[in-house]
Amino acid sequence: MIRTRFAPSPTGYLHIGGLRTALYNFIFAKKNNGQFILRIEDTDQKRLVRGAAEKIIKSLNSFDINFDEGPNLNEKYGPYYQSKRLYIYHKYCCKLIENKSAYLCYVDDNQNLKPENNIDKSLSIINQQDTKSRFIVKFKVPSIKNFNTFDDLRGKVVFDLSLIDDFIIIKSDGFPTYHFANVVDDHLMKISHVIRGEEWLSSLPKHMLLYNSLEFNLPHFIHLPLLLNPDHSKLSKRQGDVDVDKFIEKGYLKSAVLNFIALLGWHPDNDREIFNILDLIENFSIPRIQKSGSVFDIKKLNWMNSEYIKSMDLDTLFEVSQEFFKKEIDIKNTTKLGKAINFFKQRSSTLLELNDSILPFYSEPNNLKEEVLTYVNEKKSQDILKFYLKSLSIIECFDIELSDRLIKDIAEKFNVKGKEIFFPLRGVLYGSLNGPDLFTIIDILGLDESKRRIEQYIK
RNA sequence: GGCCCGUUCGUCUAGUGGUUAGGACCCAGGGUUUUCAUCUCUGUAACAGGAGUUCGAUUCUCCUACGGGCUACCA
Incomplete structure (x- = not known):
């Protein structure tokens, strides 16, 4: 019988390196139909932090790294607190x-x-x-x-x-x-x-x-080889986050974090990179663990997290995003929110970023950034805004073809490039120069709200 | 300082004597999108150094260098 354990010292939060150690122990045990045990090593009374053990257990469970034996669970060889x-x-x-x-x-x-x-x-x-x-x-x-x-x-x-x-x-x-x-x-x-x-x-x-x-x-x-800072020293707080909860707070998905750290020191015998925990259990093997330390590269985590967000279905994404939604976001109007999420799930690396991108559809772009306002107030921009508003007013059904035709008309009529049309319009509608295409913005905002937002900035 | 471990693109890595040294992230460029992003294509970029062993070393051995860990009545 294969039995592994994770034995943290309750001196603080679960560290990203600790999570990886726990993960390897867990998937190795599960791969071999074995058991994974959690033991709390609280032999240093001076460094003990109250509530830390519970916190670590909670974090572990939230990542679906569940132990078969441990404090308050199948205490076959207990107690599982060393102090006892x-x-x-x-x-x-x-x-x-x-x-x-x-x-x-x-x-x-x-x-x-x-x-x-x-x-x-x-x-x-x-x-x-x-x-x-x-x-x-x-x-x-x-x-x-x-x-x-x-x-x-x-x-x-x-x-x-x-x-x-x-x-x-x-x-x-x-x-x-x-x-x-x-x-x-x-x-x-x-x-x-x-x-x-x-x-x-x-x-x-x-x-x-x-x-x-x-x-x-x-x-x-x-x-196991150590997890390293970008300067190759042992991974520490000084050069970024190490507390696993911080990653979750920043909008990283647990599955992506697990996938990412699994690959820091372990590699399958092919080029596959996306693994959920079941895949990890299936593919894991000790001889393929690396011997040298690995640098924790946040950029690759960002990429991996964005891959996970992209592959999620709308309902699941909605579910996990809930806690990131700011109060301005009307979650009852699922059509609008669905459209917004659907658009940005293709281009967000974290849930926090996704939420930030959605927010402009809900909050008034009433204090535009200096660079946006400058652009909006230019004479040419104002003319375009007026014309666009007028055009929207006589439209009954706004669709993508209409949107494109309108842009072509404006380009011709005012003899301007696309950028000069997009910037002022997106500025007043979405609050920034860059972002979604006009059709997407108006489609999400709705015709009335769009007209209202443009009107506001016409002098 | 001593002991131990390690060393393939900037980063994560594939590779177990014969490969144009492969993939991914990052970065750069092209295409698509009348912006940006997405998407897509392409490119830059590595075997730490030196001795052996061998017909042949990224791969095996030794030395050096460098990096890291440990050297507590901390884990």
Whole structure:
């Protein structure tokens, strides 16, 4: 049985890199009919942020990355909060002390450490029989020159253990460190594949040592390449958004975000680029994961998001756009809104952009930008506006042919180019020089509203 | 500094000894649209460097350079 896990530390929001790690774990498990587990690694009480775990779980679920086991769900190997598993870590810690793989140290007020050589004494202290002693427990790293570790992607990785100091497994507050809790839990939760970020590769020897001393079977280890800023440093907030919720707020579709990050470090054996989560599950494979870090290129995300918007049917697009609609937009008039969305879905890279493009059909273009107003107020523009308005007044049914003919007439009559017709008209009708063609604008606005808007700017 | 990992167009990548080194994003140009965008066509652009191994290296080995990660009672 393939079992993977995502084990975030509840110190903030779900990071885009974390989302990718979760995604890989999830699709790998699902591809193999396995299970995906969520565990909260809250062993650092100082960095804990209230509500962060819930927030992360919510984000994950909203992306349809659903876990089979985790907090409040099929707690078969629970609890799934490490802070609730302290007694378990203590038990395994005792095992390590008993087999001399670890030793207890007293900590004095000056942070000085003094080892306790007596095993029974150490055990009784850990078992709370001596509550006065402040202590930590350290793992004794053997001095092995060539210690082999294995990563499914990179193969054998050799470390010189004489360069690694004994490391703490139980802190003085009684909580385990990541290294220790992680190994104990992955074993107890029967994790078969540990898929995590590359920043953990250097602690792999510590983990393997722990597995050995605890007499646990080793899982597979897969260290994912890092996500990078454009300057190739580790992806961080300083150079753009990393919080997944920020992407959603900006109008990126979850499916597009998932698709995009899936391809950052993984690639199928062909040139296909569009994958929904089911496609990812079907096609994913570990050997095709990249070994080098990948730069998060927002431009490609924009393109991918626009592809997703284009391919959506109107109803779905309407549905997901709802929360982006400004209050001016009349969602009851579905004909008008439908026309507007239909036009702009071909040319928006985010939902926010789509909404911005639609807004001019609903809000008065009463304070036109300087450049637009200047154009509109020119004598030639005013003449065209007047003529166009007059023409619209005698029209009963406005269609695309009529629209084209009208433009040709004006071009001839005033001896002007298309641009000189479009700019003033689009300016007063849509509020900017560039945008949809005149027919589309008038068709969406309606004849009456169009006439009203033109009239407003005629002097 | 030490240890570890990595290195194909600007970016994401295909490629597992013999390819005109392919695709996508970006960018540039053409066409369509009497504007812009969409759409479409075309183009620019890469094997970090040096030694080996081999008839032949992007591909295998080593060295160097560069980049990144780790080096906490943080994960």
